[in-house]
Amino acid sequence: xxxARSFVVDDREKGIFLLDREALVxxxxxxxxxxxxxxxxxxxxxxxxxxxxxxxxxxxxxAGRPVIxxxxxxxxxxxxxxxCRHRGALVCTERKGNTRRFNCVYHGWIYNxxxxxxRVPGDEAYTAAFDKTTFGLKAPAKFESYRDFWFMNLDxxxxxxxxxxxxxxxxxxxxxxxxPSNNMEVIxxxxxxxxxxxxxxxxxxxxxxxxxxxxxxxxxxxxANSGVKMEPSKDPALVLPTHGLAIDLGNGHFTTDNVNFRGxxxxxxxxxxxxxxxxxxxxxxxELVQRVGPERAKxxxxxxxxxxxxxxxxxxxxxSVTIRTFYPDGANKMQVTAWALxxxxxxxxxxxxxxxxFLTFYGPGGFATPDDVEALELVQQGLANxxxxxxxxxxxxxxxxxxxxxxxxHHLRTFWRHWDKMMTGAQx
Amino acid sequence: xxxxxxxxxxxxxxxxxxxxxFFFHEAAxxxxxxxxxxxxxxxxxxxxxxxxxxxxEGGHRGTLYIISDDRERIRQRIIRVMDPNCHAEFPRxxxxxxxxxxxxxxxxxxxxxxxxxxxxxxxxxxxxxxVYVGSYQYALRKTAEGFRxxxxxxxxxxxxxxxxxxxxxxx
Numbered sequence: 001x002x003x004a005r006s007f008v009v010d011d012r013e014k015g016i017f018l019l020d021r022e023a024l025v026x027x028x029x030x031x032x033x034x035x036x037x038x039x040x041x042x043x044x045x046x047x048x049x050x051x052x053x054x055x056x057x058x059x060x061x062x063a064g065r066p067v068i069x070x071x072x073x074x075x076x077x078x079x080x081x082x083x084c085r086h087r088g089a090l091v092c093t094e095r096k097g098n099t100r101r102f103n104c105v106y107h108g109w110i111y112n113x114x115x116x117x118x119r120v121p122g123d124e125a126y127t128a129a130f131d132k133t134t135f136g137l138k139a140p141a142k143f144e145s146y147r148d149f150w151f152m153n154l155d156x157x158x159x160x161x162x163x164x165x166x167x168x169x170x171x172x173x174x175x176x177x178x179x180p181s182n183n184m185e186v187i188x189x190x191x192x193x194x195x196x197x198x199x200x201x202x203x204x205x206x207x208x209x210x211x212x213x214x215x216x217x218x219x220x221x222x223x224a225n226s227g228v229k230m231e232p233s234k235d236p237a238l239v240l241p242t243h244g245l246a247i248d249l250g251n252g253h254f255t256t257d258n259v260n261f262r263g264x265x266x267x268x269x270x271x272x273x274x275x276x277x278x279x280x281x282x283x284x285x286x287e288l289v290q291r292v293g294p295e296r297a298k299x300x301x302x303x304x305x306x307x308x309x310x311x312x313x314x315x316x317x318x319x320s321v322t323i324r325t326f327y328p329d330g331a332n333k334m335q336v337t338a339w340a341l342x343x344x345x346x347x348x349x350x351x352x353x354x355x356x357x358f359l360t361f362y363g364p365g366g367f368a369t370p371d372d373v374e375a376l377e378l379v380q381q382g383l384a385n386x387x388x389x390x391x392x393x394x395x396x397x398x399x400x401x402x403x404x405x406x407x408x409x410h411h412l413r414t415f416w417r418h419w420d421k422m423m424t425g426a427q428x
Numbered sequence: 429x430x431x432x433x434x435x436x437x438x439x440x441x442x443x444x445x446x447x448x449x450f451f452f453h454e455a456a457x458x459x460x461x462x463x464x465x466x467x468x469x470x471x472x473x474x475x476x477x478x479x480x481x482x483x484x485e486g487g488h489r490g491t492l493y494i495i496s497d498d499r500e501r502i503r504q505r506i507i508r509v510m511d512p513n514c515h516a517e518f519p520r521x522x523x524x525x526x527x528x529x530x531x532x533x534x535x536x537x538x539x540x541x542x543x544x545x546x547x548x549x550x551x552x553x554x555x556x557x558x559v560y561v562g563s564y565q566y567a568l569r570k571t572a573e574g575f576r577x578x579x580x581x582x583x584x585x586x587x588x589x590x591x592x593x594x595x596x597x598x599x
Contacts (some may be wrong), residue, residue: 020581095482095587131578189480192588196556215515218508225504335590338494340492352489364589365495367508370516371594378515381554 004032009391017413021386024379030331036422037311038063038152042164044313044325045069045079048148049344055113056097059090060337061150064327068137069150072114075098075358077145079152080115080137091137094120100135102321110209111137136242148177148184168253171307175317176298177292178266186323187355191338193364195326197376198383199312199334202326203415206255206314207306207371209240209246209406210396215375218239219368220360227271228263237405244304244406246397252310253417254411260302260362262319265354266343267301269403272360273353280350305406308411310418315341320358332380338363439535440570447501447542450568450575455525455546458598463506466598471569471576474499478582478595484537495582509597516596522551523597526569527564540568548599558592560599561585 007029009018023029039116043063050058051071056068059082066082068091086105091102091111100119102111110119115137125134128173129173140152146169151161162169176182195202213220224230244258263270267285269278290298303322304318309381314324321341326334342354343383361368394416420426457466478494479486488496492541497505514519525548543565550558567579584599586592 112432153596187492188483188486188490190482190484190490190588191480192590193593194590195593217513218511221511222504222508225507348441348489351506355489355492358492359496363492363594365493367505370594371514373594374516374596 004029004036004420004423004425006027006420006424007359008416010417011401012398015395015417017398017409017416018391019394021383021390021392023419024200024392025383025386027333028329028358030328032423033328034064036425037419038327040158040396040422042142042144042151042153042158042161042309043311044323045143045150045152045193047184047186047339047341048077048145048150049183051077053098055100056096057099058096059092059094061327061335063154064329065140066090066284067140067152069100070113074114076114077150078115078141079112079139079150080111080141081191083138084109085117085137086120087136105171109135115139116214129285147172147182158301161387164251166251166253167249168251168255168307168309171249171255171305173315174305175315175321177300178288178321179292180287180345181248181343183344184321184341185344186344187340187351189340191336191363193336193372193373194329194333195336195376197373197380198331199326200334200415200419201329201376201379202324202334203308203312203314204412205376206316206324207243207246207254207308207406207411208409209256209258210408211375212240212370212407215371216368217368218371222360222367223270226272229263230261246404246406246408246411246414248404248411252415252422253308254414255305256309256406256411258406259302260304262304263357264304264318264355265316265350266303272357277349280347283317284350298359306416316362319361320354322358437537440538440540442532442535442540442570444530444532447532447540447568448527451527451530451542451544451564455575459523459525461508461510461520463598467503467506469575469577470499471500471578474502474507474577474580475509476502476580476598478584478599481586481588482585484583494589495561498563505598512594516594519553520556521597524549529563533565538570540566540570540575542566542568551595552592556591560592560595 008022009022021272025047045062054069054071054075055072067078070078071379072078075428084091087110089104089106091104100113108121110117117132117135120132140154142153175186219229241261242259247255260268263400265279269281285301307315312325322338326336329335340358359366363369394409397410470521476497483491508514509517527544527546529545532542545563548560562584565581568575569578
């Protein structure tokens, strides 16, 4: 550990929490994050449903590393570092496909889809010390899944994925339970967009419900125009129409857990879905009640949950289900990737409704996400003043006993406390 | 009007110049933020699609698009982007779109299928330049009042949105 200095002021006695804005602009901090966070934590790679058949693969960048996410000839899900063992070239340049082999175009080294070495052209030119069987594609130190969500870890000493996820598994389960067969799938169509802002601002934004009325007033208007009731709560403590919680899940993970007011494909009808959708949505809910019982069905259908798996995976179970991950490309920029997730057995009409609901809010053409992007970019532009306006204020709700509200900043402090521990090398 | 009814009537006469003039007019309305006038060019059953960069062929009911608007959603989109609280477009982007390679790709009754290439430059203060490149695919209904847009499909050439960021305006 590097023993970097702390970037937070966490005064629980006075109820003040401040963040040093240098954490959001510094290249040196970013280098520290590469060592202390992205090389130590479990980082989301992909979902098993993206690899339907043996031999299927996707190439992508995970924590800045080009990898091949693949299902080998025997059906085993793999993660290969996309780099030739000979001189380092990418061995796969296609975005996705199905193959038995990965061929390096440079000198023709060939790998099987399980990563093992298949062929070195002219291998008689090597001495006996060259053992080509040791030249399979490298893999991250660890590669494990929870309910078909696959993660890699570059640290051989890391705890298991399940131990790392800890209490967050409950919130992943609430997503997976939406499928009658417990099989969710990533839907075709990837949203990839850059945001000129520090990656940690997206962590905050993904769960910050304080910003909804101001950043997303046009979305609230759209919902109201579409017949979705948006009455302000009578409780003056609440910023949103309904009660919502912010929950610390340990290990830097956290979630919001809100009473739904915005409609859910599984299965809370709103007028945007149309009258025709009512019977099918009632049937979806009834199936859930039969399968998991009325209490859990109500929990799944009538709450929204924006979950952050530390450091850079967000599962938004709101207007639709999104998987969102993002990675720094410099201190002032991130690359965001988002997918939609749905039950494999969903009908054509339910799938269309899910995708339409997704686009009412999320994505680069959605009615809300572009304004989030704008807000984060405005923050980053303003942070150029950080040497003369040093501290971000994050104390909201600090004096509150017991339950923490989604529109306060308890969950954001949870993130920053954990981040600060990992960066300073303090015992987490 | 559906395809079955279209099949029953003779194909309308149409020239590339007519389609080109329409595209140039539409581009001017969009670049000048005259969105109410633009909306008047839409048919009652108009749709506006931007498929995802990595699955241009997928249908909008089974593929996650960037934009998949029916007529009512387009109306709501105009309300949103004209609102000063649409932060991604306040102050409004300045855009300049160049349209070229206009082709009529088919005629079915009163429906004219046409395509064009475009470059759309978008500028915001203090921000990077955004350059959207791709092709437009239209289904235009030819009426006595001129063309009405039945379907407007934007295919982006880039492998991913990447530097282009949001599509918070009418592309």
